[in-house]
Amino acid sequence: QVQLVESGGALVQAGGSLRLSCAASGRTFSSYYMGWFRQAPGKEREFVAGISWSGGSTYYADSVKGRFTISRDNAKNTVYLQMNSLKPEDTAVYYCAADPRRWGGVPGGMNYWGKGTLVTVSS
Numbered sequence: 001q002v003q004l005v006e007s008g009g010a011l012v013q014a015g016g017s018l019r020l021s022c023a024a025s026g027r028t029f030s031s032y033y034m035g036w037f038r039q040a041p042g043k044e045r046e047f048v049a050g051i052s053w054s055g056g057s058t059y060y061a062d063s064v065k066g067r068f069t070i071s072r073d074n075a076k077n078t079v080y081l082q083m084n085s086l087k088p089e090d091t092a093v094y095y096c097a098a099d100p101r102r103w104g105g106v107p108g109g110m111n112y113w114g115k116g117t118l119v120t121v122s123s
Contacts, residue, residue, distance in 0.1 A: 006021070094117050
């Protein structure tokens with residue numbers, strides 16, 4: 001069982017930066033694929049970024065490539081999402097998720113989810 005708690009969401013102006021954090025409980029964090037997803041008002045939840053258990057491989061949605069960076073610190077049981085050059089269309093609730101499967105890209109499903117943190121980008 002893994003519990004995930006996101007933090008770092010805020011109101012920011014377009015062009016600004018934020019760093020989201022996701023703290024995980026459980027001894028098996030270091031073996032899990034971790035991902036960030038988001039859901040904007042009136043839209044379906046979508047994949048944003050993912051990172052392999054070792055941190056050696058990262059994956060991004062085309063809409064955030066070059067602006068967002070996912071990373072993890074297995075010693076701290078934490079995964080991060082650094083978001084730069086934010087746009088109003090990045091406004092959404094951002095969710096952290098974990099899965100024990102060895103996804104090699106966009107995952108087909110995630111077993112564990114956090115409750116989300118709200119990011120609002122003003123124009």
